[in-house]
Amino acid sequence: MIPPSLDVLVVDDEPNIRRTMTLHLEGRGHRVRAAASAGEAAAVVGERSFDVAFVDLRLGTESGLDLLPRLAAAAPGLKIVVITAYASVETAVEAMRRGAADYLAKPFTPAQIDLTLEKVTALARLERRVQALEGDLAQADPEADLDSASPAMRTALHLARQAAPGDARVLLRGESGTGKGVVARAIHLWSPRRDRPFVTVSCPALPAELLESELFGHVRGAFTGAGRDNPGRVAVAEGGTLLLDEIGDLPLPLQPKLLRFIQDREYERVGDPTPRRADVRILAATNQDLERAVAAGSFREDLLYRLNVLTLEIPPLRERPEDLLPLARRFLAFFGRGYGKPGLHLAPAAERAILAHSWPGNVRELRNALERATMLAAGLEIGPELLMVHATPNPGPRGIELGDPLPVAAIEEEHIRRVLARTESLKEAAEILGMDQATLWRRRKQYGI
Numbered sequence: 440m441i442p443p444s445l446d447v448l449v450v451d452d453e454p455n456i457r458r459t460m461t462l463h464l465e466g467r468g469h470r471v472r473a474a475a476s477a478g479e480a481a482a483v484v485g486e487r488s489f490d491v492a493f494v495d496l497r498l499g500t501e502s503g504l505d506l507l508p509r510l511a512a513a514a515p516g517l518k519i520v521v522i523t524a525y526a527s528v529e530t531a532v533e534a535m536r537r538g539a540a541d542y543l544a545k546p547f548t549p550a551q552i553d554l555t556l557e558k559v560t561a562l563a564r565l566e567r568r569v570q571a572l573e574g575d576l577a578q579a580d581p582e583a584d585l586d587s588a589s590p591a592m593r594t595a596l597h598l599a600r601q602a603a604p605g606d607a608r609v610l611l612r613g614e615s616g617t618g619k620g621v622v623a624r625a626i627h628l629w630s631p632r633r634d635r636p637f638v639t640v641s642c643p644a645l646p647a648e649l650l651e652s653e654l655f656g657h658v659r660g661a662f663t664g665a666g667r668d669n670p671g672r673v674a675v676a677e678g679g680t681l682l683l684d685e686i687g688d689l690p691l692p693l694q695p696k697l698l699r700f701i702q703d704r705e706y707e708r709v710g711d712p713t714p715r716r717a718d719v720r721i722l723a724a725t726n727q728d729l730e731r732a733v734a735a736g737s738f739r740e741d742l743l744y745r746l747n748v749l750t751l752e753i754p755p756l757r758e759r760p761e762d763l764l765p766l767a768r769r770f771l772a773f774f775g776r777g778y779g780k781p782g783l784h785l786a787p788a789a790e791r792a793i794l795a796h797s798w799p800g801n802v803r804e805l806r807n808a809l810e811r812a813t814m815l816a817a818g819l820e821i822g823p824e825l826l827m828v829h830a831t832p833n834p835g836p837r838g839i840e841l842g843d844p845l846p847v848a849a850i851e852e853e854h855i856r857r858v859l860a861r862t863e864s865l866k867e868a869a870e871i872l873g874m875d876q877a878t879l880w881r882r883r884k885q886y887g888i
Contacts, residue, residue, distance in 0.1 A: 446489045447491050448489045449493050450498065451495040452499045456522075472489070476498055485659065488516075489517055494519055496530060496534070504533060507519055507534065513659070515668070518541075541559055585622070588762055591752070600629055609723070610722075611725075611750075612724075623680075632680055635679030635680075642684060642686055646690070648662070651693050655696070655708055661710025679719065680719070681721055683697075683722070694742050701742075704716050729743050756804075763794055763805070764790055767790075771784070786820050786823070792828055811825070851882070858871050865879060
């Protein structure tokens with residue numbers, strides 16, 4: 440993983456200390472700004488953001504202790520390390536009470552500076568991890584059980600497991616509500632990054648200017664209403680995984696900045712031209728036809744190529760009939776515990792209603808129907824009237840299967856479509872299909888693929 444390059448503020452009234460620490464930290468690849476007084480330090484923090492500040496407790500006639508709460512208020516994410524030649528338990532405790540993260544007694548060595556930086560950056564990562572885990576707990580539900588009897592879903596999950604150990608970008612495609620976010624989280628949990636944060640950014644949720652700030656962060660005063668620094672979701676995901684949900688809705692002006700981050704792992708916060716680096720794995724999800732968006736000019740072709748290292752097609756629920764009742768029972772047990780109604784079960788008529796419905800809203804719709812039925816249930820049996828669903832015609836094909844009463848050409852077309860959807864190149868698809876590329880090209884033209 441990329442070693443963190445930090446923005447460090449050194450506050451000390453001794454020129455030799457400022458010079459020595461600056462040279463050492465810059466030699467380690469960090470960006471350093473030095474200040475000789477409390478007033479200068481407060482002004483600097485107001486101008487740009489820092490990850491760590493080393494603050495001397497005696498700044499001429501001023502007290503570094505009085506500076507600590509000012510710095511903490513101006514930059515809530517800032518980790519402050521107190522440095523002093525007059526170390527004592529009392530001053531250490533008071534410094535911690537006023538917002539310091541660690542304590543370094545003079546004289547100190549370069550190795551002690553490095554160790555202190557490691558400790559405070561580990562603390563920052565832990566805080567971000569706790570924040571991510573709180574989000575995980577809020578979202579924990581039976582959808583995380585990815586057991587499936589559907590061949591198409593099992594294929595997608597097999598590919599997800601194969602992709603998880605590396606850092607390759609994965610593009611998850613599928614209709615709304617199919618569980619793309621759940622599969623993305625599973626990829627993270629199956630990966631070596633499992634102990635680092637999993638962070639989701641919803642691309643349609645905000646306008647372009649606010650989405651850029653949400654993704655890459657901003658500094659105080661970068662725009663109206665920016666009253667404090669925001670590190671951004673990329674920084675929060677450091678060392679972990681970032682899911683760009685509904686990437687097809689990413690505003691066009693923001694796409695070059697995301698492309699640069701994917702290529703170089705570099706970005707800037709809004710209002711701060713200083714380049715930053717982050718070690719983050721990118722996953723993306725969409726319910727849109729991105730190739731059509733590229734043709735329409737609303738999505739960059741080079742960005743699509745960068746995102747589309749591996750594509751996973753998450754099938755809609757109507758193409759997974761074998762999963763309907765197991766999913767429904769898991770949801771019913773989950774909501775039964777949550778609403779204090781254990782022992783709920785589906786009546787045979789309710790099971791038939793579930794199988795007869797096309798579930799255009801996919802897993803999300805099924806989940807909502809079972810939660811609603813749980814809330815309304817007066818007894819232990821859930822009847823079809825509580826589900827509030829009706830048999831609907833399936834809006835899409837269930838998928839051609841061997842043995843269907845169809846001409847061979849129809850089966851060939853479906854097979855070619857599926858192979859093309861799961862391969863990275865025409866050459867790879869032709870090898871799997873056992874035909875040369877020219878023949879495959881003619882078949883695509885024949886079938887309008």
